[in-house]
Amino acid sequence: MKTSKSTYTMIISMLAAICIFTFSGCSIGSFPDTGKPDSVDGKKLKVYFLDVGQGASQLLVTPSGKTMLIDAGNNDKEQTMLDYMKKYHISKLDVVIGTHPDADHIGGLDKVIDHIPVTTIYMPKVQSNTKTFESLLKSIKNKGLKVKTAKAGLSWDLDDQVHVEMLAPKGTYEDTNNMSAVVKVTYGKNSFLLTGDAEAESEKAMLASGADLQADVMLVGHHGSNSSTTLKFLKTVNPKYAVIQVGKDNTYGHPKSAVLSRLQKQGIEVYRNDKQGTIEITSDGNSLHIVTER
Template identity: 45%
Template sequence: MKRFLLKNQKFLYILLLVILFTTLLVSGCSFQTFPETGKTSQTQTGDNLPEDRSLPSSSSLLEVNFIDVGQADSIFIKFPEGKTMLIDAGNNDDGDKIISFIKKQCVKKLDVVVGTHPHEDHIGAMDDIINTFNIGKIYMPKVTTTTRTFKDVLISIAAKNLKITTAMGGMTIPVEDDVKVEILAPNSAHYEDLNNYSAVIKVTYKSTSLLFTGDAEKLSEEEMLKLGFNLRADVLKVGHHGSSSGTSEEFLSAVSPKYAIISVAKNNDYGHPHKETLRRLAAHGVKVYTTADNGNILVESDGKNIRVGRVN
């Protein structure tokens, strides 16, 4: 009888260890993996995801996550020393998805939050984000709307006694020593089209850089070119979900990206990304990846090399 109990105690002990280990795996930080093969996008002009690049440990990496929020934008950035940034927050019903994604990275504070412009597909879940996480600074362009979505964002900001820093071209956002974060647009006080108020952000980590354009269209692009901003970037977040109203030939030539990411929904009502935009990107030899075909997209940089992959 004693032997039987000892045997079963040993079995139960091992079983408990297995359960505990499994629980930790499920509840802990998500491990960002790069599968050997990725789904080929019908609109891709480059290789399948992911690319085969050898990068050092994650402690020295800039990690840029393009969260798949359908016909909307949401980009979560983790800087090499651990600071964080969120650019846009999808539609109103994307809150749970974005919050879950960020929490999986074991993040409790967003040091910088940028609402590129007050369209619902960019600030829809911003109030949920602000209500959930500790927030450092919030940047938004100086433009208002009368929508319920915009009012909800303002209410959440006020409830936490936060203030909005006006995003304008020529500003820098202090984050970490090895990283430079610049605001390149908007550059005028008034635009007819709300899209052109978009805060355009350039993130430079050592010799690599990424350009995030919100929904900026040709007029904003022309202003940035005229002002002589350094637009050169390895990765371009294509403006306005790949609409032909932006990513002009002159702008694309100035950016000269190797990779382009388009945040877009499959079979959307707008026909995004437009064929004209894809043709221009293809003519420049840019490798294009869409969230519609690849889901969440992760771009990593060690300051010298760029790696593009998928993450759950």
């Protein structure tokens, strides 16, 4: 049977209409890139740089729901910390790390420990005769916890896919800042270096140790003080992003302009609690997504 030209044209038009109807609503972006996995088993690691004013605190929640809290701001942030635990649905803490005895890092830890079950706690082997430190030790004792010594060389899996390494302190220092526990957290291809108040002396020891310091995200040491974030250390870590935990109108003048300039010259994108509030960084093991409070 011979098909007329008009009939042939009509058939082609109908086929085209069917194709348009079938694929309408689909965009190219909705199809996965099969050449590169979107995530490690489709699960994500969340790292919160909590806004505790002139202090520091980081909360990590792993893909399997394991939790780690590093520091908890100053004494006046106790309720703030409890509010954060409620906001992020933290009913237990698998690991707590008090990086060093300064009040702006451990001030809120006692109340957190009082109200949230803790499995393991790490602190460096350094004492302080402050009421803040004594209050923390009392809370630890009341919960029947035993403090494990935070020091370089420790490592553990927070869950099956999230690895934690403690890179400092490497020795004993008179300055408690240099006794800060420094932690590197790795998930898939992504890594975070969380530095406490570690200063140049501790940074030098970490460099000399030969440890793998490279990280995608770096917590800038000592709130952006001139005593930390030396150029050699910064170049070795080579982060894409830097976070400065600092409060508004702080009396210390943090972060220092020299440190900000150093970060800028290295092409590092900087996030700050005083300007952006709490900073949430999500890793799928391959890429990072950053959301700020403001």
